[in-house]
Amino acid sequence: MNDTTRSGGPRIAVVGGGITGLAAALRLRDRLPADTEITVYEQSGTLGGKLRTGSLAGATVEFGAEAFLTRDPAGGDSAAVALARRVGLADALVHPAIGRAALAIGGELRPMPPGTLVGVPGDLAAVAPVARPAAERDADGGRPLLDPDEDPTVGELVRRRLGDEVVDRLVDPMLGGVYAGRADELSLAATMPGLARAARVEATLTGAVRAAMAAAPRPAGTPVFATVNGGVSRLVAAAAEAARAEIRLNAAVRELLPVPGGWRLVIGPTRDPELVEVDAVVLALPARPAARLLGGVDVAVGALVGRLDYASVALVSLALPGPPDGAAASDRGAVPGDLSGFLVPATEGTLVKAATFFTSKWAHLRRPDGTLLLRASVGRHGEEHLLQRADDELVSAVHRELSGLLGAELPEPVDSHVQRWGGALPQYAPGHLDRVAAARAALRTAHPTLALAGAGYDGVGIPVCVRSGETAAEEIIKVLGVSRA
Numbered sequence: 001m002n003d004t005t006r007s008g009g010p011r012i013a014v015v016g017g018g019i020t021g022l023a024a025a026l027r028l029r030d031r032l033p034a035d036t037e038i039t040v041y042e043q044s045g046t047l048g049g050k051l052r053t054g055s056l057a058g059a060t061v062e063f064g065a066e067a068f069l070t071r072d073p074a075g076g077d078s079a080a081v082a083l084a085r086r087v088g089l090a091d092a093l094v095h096p097a098i099g100r101a102a103l104a105i106g107g108e109l110r111p112m113p114p115g116t117l118v119g120v121p122g123d124l125a126a127v128a129p130v131a132r133p134a135a136e137r138d139a140d141g142g143r144p145l146l147d148p149d150e151d152p153t154v155g156e157l158v159r160r161r162l163g164d165e166v167v168d169r170l171v172d173p174m175l176g177g178v179y180a181g182r183a184d185e186l187s188l189a190a191t192m193p194g195l196a197r198a199a200r201v202e203a204t205l206t207g208a209v210r211a212a213m214a215a216a217p218r219p220a221g222t223p224v225f226a227t228v229n230g231g232v233s234r235l236v237a238a239a240a241e242a243a244r245a246e247i248r249l250n251a252a253v254r255e256l257l258p259v260p261g262g263w264r265l266v267i268g269p270t271r272d273p274e275l276v277e278v279d280a281v282v283l284a285l286p287a288r289p290a291a292r293l294l295g296g297v298d299v300a301v302g303a304l305v306g307r308l309d310y311a312s313v314a315l316v317s318l319a320l321p322g323p324p325d326g327a328a329a330s331d332r333g334a335v336p337g338d339l340s341g342f343l344v345p346a347t348e349g350t351l352v353k354a355a356t357f358f359t360s361k362w363a364h365l366r367r368p369d370g371t372l373l374l375r376a377s378v379g380r381h382g383e384e385h386l387l388q389r390a391d392d393e394l395v396s397a398v399h400r401e402l403s404g405l406l407g408a409e410l411p412e413p414v415d416s417h418v419q420r421w422g423g424a425l426p427q428y429a430p431g432h433l434d435r436v437a438a439a440r441a442a443l444r445t446a447h448p449t450l451a452l453a454g455a456g457y458d459g460v461g462i463p464v465c466v467r468s469g470e471t472a473a474e475e476i477i478k479v480l481g482v483s484r485a
């Protein structure tokens, strides 16, 4: 089937219509001959996966991923920024108006210490207002902190070198903000690769943090984050359009089987399945559905991929009435106008683990009527039971807790929205990177026209997912041995 001399060009299936799948489809389109047939199969009724722009009190807000890193760790624009440029959205990129965030400690908000790497300090004095590091533990022992193959959890390393408070009050809430995961469960190498690399060279943790930061410098004045004015779903739509792929919605791929020269996909309902044959497949799915499909290809690879666990979260968005007529525009009531949001350590015992003040953080979201838009994130790995309550109960619990943390009763919401993301955030346990490498190596040998991509493998951030999809596309292009003249 991969005889590309036949008319019609190669046929490639991209399974999964999240940002990874769309980035893969676009890269295939950009690099393969014009007659290449690219089809994106998406089981739900919409593209975008965890990117979902919605409406709250008539305003455009994010019910899923909100923003992305602007810089690539290796320097230059991140893959998400490059994608935005490629699809004509460079002018729509906007950056946070304020970057000041806080940590809730002992029921009150304290400024987030600057200059940490996901909460791990390079300068102990900077974190003193929120945590007392056990400085004496981080003595230079004359050898690197980690052996070449060591992959501790983040918590293991930081507790050993700087004590519990730094983990519980800084690192754990920061990792919780990204992964809804726990520092004591997440692999250092998978979640903080720069720090893991530095820890294999440096003899102290603070030294490793400084080295990791120096290895990925950010030019002064470069904003850390960007989003798309009008919503991140614009990036999804623009990538889909630029890929000029056939988009099949409500098309779950239920089976994937190797056939001579290519792949057979079984799509749609069991009673009325559709069979499709293609030359190559990019599997851009979360690990669980990917593992189910891989079970029909290579049981061992399916088992490796299926080992990945996921956390569930709910995002509760509230629209609150703005200050009364005549009040100064800067008076935002209980919501501080100079704060983009805050994180709450698990040790505080609240349901809310993070809050974002959309209308303070993003100038483009500010409303002439002063309506305040904010979003709280609820749910940590292993605490799924806490999400098992009705939407209105979640809304009132969040409203009550935010009032407590902000130290003033918030007004009743004029609108609210609860977005549940069940099993959505991958929990990279130690050994994750080795399992992914082993799965990919096995496929490369036995099934080189099948590539794995997405948050289940390479990292959760949007730029990493974009890069992962593009890399998978490049691999397929190389194996098919065809490209645009």
Ligand SMILES: Cc1cc2nc3c(=O)[nH]c(=O)nc-3n(C[C@H](O)[C@H](O)[C@H](O)COP(=O)(O)OP(=O)(O)OC[C@H]3O[C@@H](n4cnc5c(N)ncnc54)[C@H](O)[C@@H]3O)c2cc1C
Binding pocket: 015, 016, 017, 018, 019, 020, 021, 041, 042, 043, 044, 047, 048, 049, 050, 051, 063, 064, 065, 066, 067, 068, 069, 251, 252, 253, 254, 284, 285, 286, 289, 313, 315, 421, 424, 425, 453, 454, 455, 456, 459, 460, 461, 462, 463, 465
């Ligand atoms: C609540 C939340 C907030 C986040 N915030 C941010 C943020 O602010 N910044 C950031 O950089 N990252 C953020 N992330 C992470 C980031 O959004 C995700 O890691 C990324 O979007 C994952 O993209 P993906 O394409 O790999 O997977 P997904 O988005 O999960 O897409 C996979 C797609 O595959 C489809 N699918 C599943 N099974 C099948 C099947 N059998 N057949 C066909 N299709 C199937 C699914 O319906 C889905 O659309 C957030 C994640 C969550 C959950």
